[in-house]
Each structure stands twice: as structure tokens, then as C-alpha cells.
Amino acid sequence: MASAFSHALVAYVIGRSHLWTVNPKRFWILTVFCSIAPDLDVLAFEVGIPYEHVLGHRGLTHSLLFALVFGVGIVRFGFPTVLLKSTEGKKLVAHFSLVTASHGFLDALTNGGLGVAFFAPIENSRYFFPWTPVKVSPIGISSFFSEWGVQVLANELLWIGIPVGMWLIGIGLVSGRKEHHVRP
Numbered sequence: 722m723a724s725a726f727s728h729a730l731v732a733y734v735i736g737r738s739h740l741w742t743v744n745p746k747r748f749w750i751l752t753v754f755c756s757i758a759p760d761l762d763v764l765a766f767e768v769g770i771p772y773e774h775v776l777g778h779r780g781l782t783h784s785l786l787f788a789l790v791f792g793v794g795i796v797r798f799g800f801p802t803v804l805l806k807s808t809e810g811k812k813l814v815a816h817f818s819l820v821t822a823s824h825g826f827l828d829a830l831t832n833g834g835l836g837v838a839f840f841a842p843i844e845n846s847r848y849f850f851p852w853t854p855v856k857v858s859p860i861g862i863s864s865f866f867s868e869w870g871v872q873v874l875a876n877e878l879l880w881i882g883i884p885v886g887m888w889l890i891g892i893g894l895v896s897g898r899k900e901h902h903v904r905p
């Protein structure tokens with residue numbers, strides 16, 4: 722995994738990249754939840770499922786199909802008054818599916834562990850991107866508060882924090898210009 726902070730940060734940026742009018746508080750809580758939910762699969766270690774198993778860490782819950790199904794489920798139960806077939810419903814599904822999928826994309830940029838089973842359960846190979854600059858994060862909270870954890874955060878600040886910060890500044894400039902246009 723990359724750290725939960727980075728997953729949540731990327732989810733925030735995805736959310737900021739479009740404009741939403743639905744219940745913002747619930748929207749943001751569920752956005753952050755979707756970005757870290759795939760790592761609930763670390764519980765598989767507790768019940769003896771090996772890392773390389775399709776239900777193991779970075780397996781099915783990190784796949785694109787899971788992201789789509791999870792996105793639909795989040796909208797269905799998180800926004801029960803929104804029809805899935807409506808334009809708003811489709812936009813919300815696209816958002817939450819993308820945020821969930823972003824978790825696997827970020828993990829595939831890390832330099833350790835096994836790769837991500839993007840195509841599970843149809844094809845269970847594990848994949849990394851050809852470029853893996855992000856230092857892999859320790860699994861578990863106690864091991865995160867260590868020298869390794871500090872190094873991970875410093876590394877993520879460089880490879881995730883800076884690009885994300887630049888993207889947010891870009892969004893600010895674009896939306897600022899839009900506001901400027903509508904002023905008399």
C-alpha cells in the first residue's frame with residue numbers, strides 16, 4: 722500500500738476536480754472511505770489467506786471490477802434518493818468508482834510487496850506500473866510509526882504531495898478564471 726494519507730489526498734483531488742451539489746459532507750466522507758476501503762483486504766492475513774491469493778492483499782478489492790461494483794454500491798446506499806440511471810447517479814458512480822480504482826493505481830506505483838490484481842477475478846496476475854517511485858508503506862498502524870513510516874511520508878510528499886499540490890493550484894486558477902468571467 723501507499724499510506725492512507727496519500728490515498729485520501731488523491732481522492733480529495735479527484736473530488737475537487739469536478740463540481741458537486743449533493744450533500745457535500747456525505748460526499749467527502751464516502752470519497753475518503755472509497756480511497757482506503759480496498760486495504761480492508763489486509764484482514765485476509767488474519768484469517769490465513771496468503772498475499773498472492775485472489776482474496777489476499779492487493780487482490781480482488783484492488784481490481785477495476787471491484788471499483789465499479791463498489792462505486793455503484795456506495796451511491797445506492799450512500800445516496801438512496803439519487804437514481805442510478807439519472808445523470809447525477811451516473812456521475813456519482815463514475816466518481817466513487819474512480820476514487821476506489823485510484824487506490825490500486827497508487828499501489829501499482831509503489832516499489833514493494835506484490836503487484837495489483839487489476840483484472841481480478843477474470844485474470845489474477847499482479848501488476849505494477851513500469852515506473853515505481855513511491856516507497857511502499859508498512860502494513861499496520863504500529864509499524865507505520867517508525868523510521869520506515871517517516872521515510873514513506875517524506876517520499877510520498879515528493880512523488881504524490883507535490884504533483885497533487887500543483888494540480889490543486891491549477892484547479893484554483895481555472896475556477897478563479899471562470900468566476901472572473903461571470904462577474905459583471
Ligand SMILES: [Zn+2]
Nearest residue numbers: 722759760828
Ligand atoms: Zn492497497
